[in-house]
Amino acid sequence: MKALCWEGINDVRVQDVPDPKLLGDQDMILKVRLSTVCGSDLHLLTGHIPFMQAGDVIGHEFMGEVVEVGSGVTRHRPGDRVVVCSFIVCGRCWYCRNELYSLCDNTNTNPAITQHLWGADPGGIFGYSHAMGGFRGSHAEYVRVPFADHTAIPIPEAVEDMSALFASDSVPTGWMGADLGGVKPGDVVAVWGCGAVGQMAARAAQLLGAERVLVIDRFDYRLRQAELAFGVETINYADTSVGEALLEATGGRGPDVCIEAVGCEAHSTGPQYAYDQVKSKLKLEMDRPIAVREAIYNCRKGGSVFVLGVFTGLVDKFPLGALMNKGLTVRGAQQHGQRYIPMLLDRIASGELVTNHLATHVMPLSEGARGYEIFKKKEDDCVRSVFKL
Template sequence: MKALCWEGVNDVRVQNVPDPRIQNDKDLILKVGLSTSCGSDLHLLTGHIPFMQAGDVIGHEFMGEVVETGPGVTRHKVGDRVVVCSFIGCGECWYCGRGLWSLCDNTNTNPGITQGLWGADPGGIFGYSHAMGGFKGSHAEYVRVPFADHTAIPIPEGVDDLSALFASDSVPTGWMGADLGGVQPGDVVAVWGCGAVGQMAARAAQLLGAERVFVIDRFGYRLDQAARTFGVETLNYENTDVGAALREATGGRGPDVCIEAVGCEAHSPGPQHIYDQVKSKLKLETDRPIAVREAIHNCRKGGTVFVLGVFAGFVDKFPLGAVMNKGLTLRGAQQHGQRYIPMLLDRIAKGELSTGHLATHVLPLDDAPRGYDLFKNKKDDCVRAVFRP
């Protein structure tokens, strides 16, 4: 079958790879209908995540049709249309039982790497390096889905493929930031990053009752899309004093909840961006926490900062004093998709959540390298590149 493979830094190619097969009785084989690029994939392309091997199939956000099931699969049958959570959950461990699906104890097949790096191993994820299990990714014609009864979720009638696609990762990730960030009716919420995840976090905050929602970015086409689709307020940090604008909007306090949806390669027009670039090039830090710093600095006293962006290791100049002295709650997580996806699919079906607008470029799988070039380099107003095998 054809698949998009990582071959080296900034080198992805469509290759012929072996077809997947059932390996365990709880597996299913999915014929991929749609798969999409994700901002966290860019950390793989740039070599920021070091545990990749040439030939690894990338991609983790996808939907499709069940074509084969193992004997232990009870919730799906051949022909079912499903969306697949990017994080694989066994459904039986202590963490899955408490809704902490991305922390599953039984799905990361290479736990030693992250135990050494972080002190514990999170769950496995499709197409995201051997540190996260080494699973084949979704930019392919077919994918093996382990623990399928929990990892694949049926798509309701009335939800089209393109809308369902983003319920795999972007929508539940954004919703989790607003939910676990504790958004309450009447809150002011600020979201750093206006890609798919940032837009979904902003919409989640609205649906949870936020009075005002701001999204912060530097790309006008993304800010315009969010404002047009959801009616959120936008701030372009390249021509606006974000802190001053947020204080003015909140009587001098700052937002109640700040959500960081940028990640470890954040950008800034100021000298801190150069500082962090130099530090990371010299291996004196692994990640650039610019947006996290800004969220902490601008959050109101006693507020909450939730980190949705992907971080790999260590950062410099982390404002721990601000966290402590301002009485902030600081949280972060990879998405607990199984906890949210069924509810979110229902909201999509009811018209409460719009997701299809994120797919600005729908391409055949053969054009996936071009799609990633458009996505990575923000060409042609690309918000997300979607691939159809």
């Protein structure tokens, strides 16, 4: 079969790879219909996440049609349409039973790597390096889905393929940021990052009752898209002081909830960007926490900061004093998708949650390298490249 493979830094190619096979009775083989790039995939392309091997199939946000199931699969049968959560979960460990699905104890097949890095191993992820299990990703004609009854979710008939696609990762990730960030009716919410996850966090905040939602980015086309789709307020940090704009919007207090949806390669116009770039290139820090710092500094006293962006290790100049003395609650997580996806599919079916506008560039898998190129360079107003198989 054909698949898009990582061959080195900034080098992805469509190649022939062996067809997947059932390896256990809880496995399922899925024929992929749609698979999309994700901002966190760019960390793989740039070599920021070092645990890749040439020939690894990438991609983790996808939907498709069931073609084969193991004898232990009871929820799905051939011909079903399903969306697959990016995190593989067993459904029975302590973390799964407590709906902390991305922390599943039984799906990361290379736990020693992340135990060394973080003191514990989270669950496995499709196509996201050998640190997260080394599973083949979704930019392929077929994918093996382990623990299929818990990892894949049926798609309601009223939800078309493209809308369902983003329920795999972007939508539940964004919703989790607003939910676990504690958004409640009447709040003012600020979201750093206006890609797919940031837009979904903003919409989730609205649906949870936020009075005002402001999104922060430097690309006008992404800000315009969010404004048109959801009516949010926008701040372009390239030409506006974020701190001043947020104080003005909140009567001098600051947002109640700040959601960081940027991650470990954040950009800035200030001197902190040069500082973090130099430190990371010299391996004196691993990530650029610019947006996290800004969220902590600008959140109101007693407010909440939620970190949605992917981070890999140690950062410098973390504002611990601001966090403590302002009485902030700071949380972070990879998505607990299985907690949210069924509910989100129902909201998509009802029309209150729109997602298909994120697919700005739809193309065949054979153009996978180009899809990543325009997504990475933000060319042609690309929000998401989607591969149609």
